[in-house]
Amino acid sequence: MKVYLNGNIVDGASAQISIFDHGFMYGLGVFETFRIYEGHPFLLDDHFQRLQKSLVQLGIEWRYEKKKICAILEALLYANDLQEAYVRWNVSAGVGPLGLHTGDYEEPTTIVYMKPIPSYMPAEKQAVLLQTRRNSPEGKQRLKSHHYMNNILGKRELGQNIGDEGIFLTKEGYIAEGIVSNVFWVKNDILYTPSLETGILDGITRQFVFTLAKKEKINVVEGCFFEDALLEADEMFITNSIQEIVKITKYKEKSFSFNDGITEKLQKQFNDWKTKLWSKGELG
Incomplete structure (x- = not known):
């Protein structure tokens, strides 16, 4: 699986984040899962408007830029040789001090996972x-x-x-x-x-x-x-x-x-x- 990590597409097996990422340490992160049908990310705007609102509540600075997001999805589809896909777009707080942090997070960690739709899902x-x-x-x-x-x-x-x-x-x-x-x-x-x-x-x-x-x-x-x-x-x-x-x-x-x-x-x-x-x- 090829994934997107903070600006780069890398092999999922070698992707790494900091042990001080507050998404890992304190659960400060949110994500969206959605499907791509024939190259089209269904209800993309709705998913990312919810993601944006959630990140505001957590004090994580991140902005929905549709053109950029579509470019990342297209690159991941190509890298994974897919047209139909399961996507998890994950944004966590990023690196912070040891201990509970009350300020905003200005450098979040963004990871985008992509895999084929399962060959069988019960109807x-x-x-x-x-x-x-x-x-x-x-x-x-x-x-x-x-x-x-x-x-x-x-x-x-x-x-x-x-x-x-x-x-x-x-x-x-x-x-x-x-x-x-x-x-x-x-x-x-x-x-x-x-x-x-x-x-x-x-x-x-x-x-x-x-x-x-x-x-x-x-x-x-x-x-x-x-x-x-x-x-x-x-x-x-x-x-x-x-x-x-x-x-x-x-x-x-x-x-x-x-x-x-x-x-x-x-x-x-x-x-x-x-x-x-x-x-x-x-x-x-």
Whole structure:
């Protein structure tokens, strides 16, 4: 794997960062994962606007320069001989003193990882309730940050079956999110999903689903819901930027059928736009 590291494309096996990088020492870093379809980085603007806002909260000085970012992505595609790719764009605080730093970070570390899309990703999954509860965000809202212990504990509880996705509840018992996904369900032609008040990540694909739902005149309700809502649902699906929109066929004793319902309608719309859009805002 060829990666981008602070201005250079290098072999991933030989890439190095300082042991004093505060992204490594204190978890001060955020990242975005997204897909490139036929050379097009889908919803690039949305991903990097979120990244920029997150870095401001952490006091890390970094600016979204679209032309420069596209040039880096094109160079990495060439170096890795890819047209379709999984990308992780990572910005950490950079080198700092030993101890907690209260000032801004002016020289962050930027690493861009790129690899092929897995040859097989399930189009359908089963959802499994986790006993591990979703932790609360470190600040006012959840960032896509280096703080992944809760996710790792959930994944270890779930196991390695790629056909399963673990579902977190909050400590209050509200439906939160998947280990690496946002959760949606349908009841009586209304689309439901947990509110950001539950402490979940505001996923880019989650936001895009809202845009598609509005375009299709589908009513969306966000709120704090207990687990019974899933057991009473007509359809259920999860979303993330790599797996897209994935049907959940079973949750506990409840099986879901789709039959040209809302999930399949949203999947079709997603497929129609994934090689074209830079931002959900282009759909109005």
